[in-house]
Amino acid sequence: MQENYKKLLTYAYNIVGSYEDARDLVQDVLEKYIALDKTSIRHESNFLIKSTINHAINFKTRQSKKEVFGEWLPEPVSFENADTRLIKDETASYTMLVLFEHLNPKERATFILKEGFNYSHAEIAELLEISTENSRQLLSRANKQLKGGKFLPQKQHSSIHTETLGKYQAALAQGNIRELEHLLVSDIKLNADGGTKVQVVKGTEMGKTATATLLVYVQQQFLLDKEFTFQFFNHQPAICFWENNKLHNCHILQLDNDGLIQEIYSVVDPEKLKNITKLSRM
Known part of the structure; x- marks a missing residue:
C-alpha cells in the first residue's frame, strides 16, 4: 500500500x-x-x-x-524533502x-x-x-x-544550475541591472503569485531591462539582507529568501541550454511558502 x-x-x-x-x-x-x-x-x-x-x-x-495577486502558480515541491512522497521521475x-x-x-x-x-x-x-x-x-x-513542451526538462549538468544561481543572486544583491540583463534571454517572462494576501505584479513578458529593473527594485525593497538558499523544485533550480527561519519569497528558474534564464516563477503566496519552509536546507 x-x-x-x-x-x-x-x-x-x-x-x-x-x-x-x-x-x-x-x-x-x-x-x-x-x-x-x-x-x-x-x-x-x-x-x-x-x-x-x-x-x-x-x-x-x-x-x-x-482571485489572486499576480498569476496562480502551482505549489512547488522538493525531492530533497523527506516528507515529499512523490515519485521523482x-x-x-x-x-x-x-x-x-x-x-x-x-x-x-x-x-x-x-x-x-x-x-x-x-x-x-x-x-x-x-x-x-x-x-x-x-x-x-x-x-x-x-507547443512541444516535455513532461520532464532536458537534463543539464548541475554546475550550470549552480553557476547561474550564483550569478543571479550576486547581481540581485548588488543591484546590478546590467549583469542581470546578461543572465536573461531577450523574451524573458516573469510570473508572480502573491496569493490572496501579497500584492505582486501580474506576470508578463517585459523585456530584459524592465524585468531586471523590477527584480532589483523588489530585492532592495523587500529582500535586502535576507538569508538565501539554493534549492531544486520540480527538477528546476531555485533561490529562496529567508528571515528568522521564515520563507519570504522563492524564485524558480527555467534555463535554456546555455544557462540563460527563460522564465522566472516568483512564489510569494504565504500558503504555498509554508509547506516549503519544512525543507532541509542544502
Whole structure:
C-alpha cells in the first residue's frame, strides 16, 4: 500500500498542481476504498489509480481559482524533502505544471498519462471512460497548447544550475541591472503569485531591462539582507529568501541550454511558502 500511495499521490499532484490538495484527494480515495465491498475488484492497484485520476479530474473541473495577486502558480515541491512522497521521475517539471493550467482537466490527464507514464491510448480510454479516438484528440489538443513542451526538462549538468544561481543572486544583491540583463534571454517572462494576501505584479513578458529593473527594485525593497538558499523544485533550480527561519519569497528558474534564464516563477503566496519552509536546507 505504501508504494501504491506514492504512485497515487504523484498522479493526483500532476493533475491538480497542489501537493496539499493531492494528499487530501488520495486520502479520500483510500478511505472510500477501505469501506468498499472488494469482492468484484480484480486488481486493487488499477482500481485505485482509476479512482484517483477521475477524482483529481473532477476536483480540477470543479475548482474555481481564487482571485489572486499576480498569476496562480502551482505549489512547488522538493525531492530533497523527506516528507515529499512523490515519485521523482514521474513528477512533471515546474514549467510544465504552469503550462498545464492552459489545458482543461481531461487534456491535462491525457497528456500526463501518455507522456509522463507511457500509457497507451487504449489504457487511457479505459481509465477516463472515453474512446481511443477521443484520447488521441485530447493529446493532440494538449500538444498544440503546450507547443512541444516535455513532461520532464532536458537534463543539464548541475554546475550550470549552480553557476547561474550564483550569478543571479550576486547581481540581485548588488543591484546590478546590467549583469542581470546578461543572465536573461531577450523574451524573458516573469510570473508572480502573491496569493490572496501579497500584492505582486501580474506576470508578463517585459523585456530584459524592465524585468531586471523590477527584480532589483523588489530585492532592495523587500529582500535586502535576507538569508538565501539554493534549492531544486520540480527538477528546476531555485533561490529562496529567508528571515528568522521564515520563507519570504522563492524564485524558480527555467534555463535554456546555455544557462540563460527563460522564465522566472516568483512564489510569494504565504500558503504555498509554508509547506516549503519544512525543507532541509542544502
